[in-house]
Amino acid sequence: MSKPDGLRNQKKAETRQAISNVATRLFVERGFENVSVAEVAREAGVARKTVFNYFLRKEDLIFDREEEVRTLVRDAIVNRGSQSPVHAFQALMRTLAVTGHPIFHMSARPIQFWRTVVESPALTTYARELQVTLANDLGEMLADAVHRPHADPDARLAAAMLVSALVVAYGDALRAFREQQDPEAAFISVMERGFVGVNATVVGTPYA
Amino acid sequence: MSKPDGLRNQKKAETRQAISNVATRLFVERGFENVSVAEVAREAGVARKTVFNYFLRKEDLIFDREEEVRTLVRDAIVNRGSQSPVHAFQALMRTLAVTGHPIFHMSARPIQFWRTVVESPALTTYARELQVTLANDLGEMLADAVHRPHADPDARLAAAMLVSALVVAYGDALRAFREQQDPEAAFISVMERGFVGVNATVVGTPYA
DNA sequence: TAGAAACTTACACTCAGTGTAACTTTTTAG
DNA sequence: CTAAAAAGTTACACTGAGTGTAAGTTTCTA
Numbered sequence: 055m056s057k058p059d060g061l062r063n064q065k066k067a068e069t070r071q072a073i074s075n076v077a078t079r080l081f082v083e084r085g086f087e088n089v090s091v092a093e094v095a096r097e098a099g100v101a102r103k104t105v106f107n108y109f110l111r112k113e114d115l116i117f118d119r120e121e122e123v124r125t126l127v128r129d130a131i132v133n134r135g136s137q138s139p140v141h142a143f144q145a146l147m148r149t150l151a152v153t154g155h156p157i158f159h160m161s162a163r164p165i166q167f168w169r170t171v172v173e174s175p176a177l178t179t180y181a182r183e184l185q186v187t188l189a190n191d192l193g194e195m196l197a198d199a200v201h202r203p204h205a206d207p208d209a210r211l212a213a214a215m216l217v218s219a220l221v222v223a224y225g226d227a228l229r230a231f232r233e234q235q236d237p238e239a240a241f242i243s244v245m246e247r248g249f250v251g252v253n254a255t256v257v258g259t260p261y262a
Numbered sequence: 263m264s265k266p267d268g269l270r271n272q273k274k275a276e277t278r279q280a281i282s283n284v285a286t287r288l289f290v291e292r293g294f295e296n297v298s299v300a301e302v303a304r305e306a307g308v309a310r311k312t313v314f315n316y317f318l319r320k321e322d323l324i325f326d327r328e329e330e331v332r333t334l335v336r337d338a339i340v341n342r343g344s345q346s347p348v349h350a351f352q353a354l355m356r357t358l359a360v361t362g363h364p365i366f367h368m369s370a371r372p373i374q375f376w377r378t379v380v381e382s383p384a385l386t387t388y389a390r391e392l393q394v395t396l397a398n399d400l401g402e403m404l405a406d407a408v409h410r411p412h413a414d415p416d417a418r419l420a421a422a423m424l425v426s427a428l429v430v431a432y433g434d435a436l437r438a439f440r441e442q443q444d445p446e447a448a449f450i451s452v453m454e455r456g457f458v459g460v461n462a463t464v465v466g467t468p469y470a
Numbered sequence: 471t472a473g474a475a476a477c478t479t480a481c482a483c484t485c486a487g488t489g490t491a492a493c494t495t496t497t498t499a500g
Numbered sequence: 501c502t503a504a505a506a507a508g509t510t511a512c513a514c515t516g517a518g519t520g521t522a523a524g525t526t527t528c529t530a
Contacts, residue, residue, distance in 0.1 A: 104477085183387060
């Protein structure tokens with residue numbers, strides 16, 4: 055299951071990380087559209103083609119943590135005990151919001167990162183893409199949890215509305231941050247309001 | 263407000279329509295990524311650059327009706343009488359679903375169009391972009407309707423969840439269509455379930 | 471230690487999208 | 501009616517993302 059840690063795999067990991075680091079730094083410094091892949095390659099001391107060998111798209115150079123989120127969510131749902139799957143997901147989000155898990159990037163440091171994303175149309179679009187993927191995955195996890203088919207509309211609806219609420223809540227947290235208000239309070243307030251709606255939506259389904 | 267209909271403007275409109283028609287036909291026939299802009303230009307008897315003079319992006323060649331939706335929604339909310347703005351929007355959607363308004367593309371003919379969209383990553387992404395724009399606009403319209411600031415999180419949340427529900431409902435309608443079931447029934451069922459959640463979310467706000 | 475496997479690189483290509491300057495058509499004014 | 505100007509089209513040249521291929525180079529395996 056895990057890789058046989060030879061020299062080759064070690065170097066690969068290092069190269070990948072080096073490219074991603076250089077790219078992220080350049081993007082944050084000068085904006086995503088103002089840095090070409092050729093430049094990233096040059097700065098990382100590697101051929102342009104090598105960059106594309108490691109990363110399918112230029113956008114992948116900066117987005118590298120989707121898997122982490124997916125894992126957190128999956129674990130929370132699988133190990134949910136007697137809670138409903140939707141409740142387990144909501145509990146996870148409350149925890150992450152309060153503990154300030156880096157995924158949520160709500161502290162001052164990662165704001166710079168998100169500014170880079172928001173200021174780039176391509177990165178904004180890609181972030182939305184990841185969002186949709188998360189909603190789809192969440193839908194399947196919810197359906198799995200109650201042994202329903204992956205395409206179950208109730209699961210898809212619940213997942214879509216959950217993610218919607220979180221995205222709006224996160225947007226409002228960023229606004230609060232900009233306006234020198236408490237981003238965490240803003241986040242929780244909007245998130246909880248959204249959860250009320252989701253809970254009403256899933257009433258009468260096994261997801262409640 | 264309206265254009266002074268000279269020969270020039272008439273020709274412009276014709277050229278634009280001609281290009282869009284040719285492009286749409288080619289995309290539907292052979293897939294979005296298998297048709298280059300150069301090909302569209304050639305087939306339309308026009309220079310490649312002219313295509314980009316009319317359409318900012320290749321994707322715009324096939325998506326041409328966003329404005330129509332926006333107008334429908336705006337009118338429904340402005341002329342809502344004594345209803346709440348959220349209710350007015352929901353009523354509009356119910357009406358459109360039942361009357362089979364072409365915007366919803368739920369009948370057999372436009373299925374081909376949507377198949378083209380779904381089979382193309384670029385068009386799928388772009389469609390989502392339009393979705394987000396719709397949600398943002400709807401949020402502002404809702405806020406306007408009750409004289410709250412455009413950034414009001416309650417409005418943004420309601421709008422995002424409404425659009426989410428509709429998108430999931432439409433997706434399920436397409437599934438139903440593929441499985442030879444009633445797409446309209448599927449659409450309405452999921453949509454109404456989503457509306458229940460949205461209504462719970464906006465309880466206690468002026469949007470309810 | 472030699473050959474196989476994996477990786478990197480150079481190179482050549484396609485296509486989206488932009489900028490510019492020359493050219494053509496429509497409009498407008500005298 | 502006609503000439504200048506305004507608007508539109510075109511050819512051309514360019515940047516940058518992304519792909520395919522074949523030839524090198526490095527690491528692994530036996």
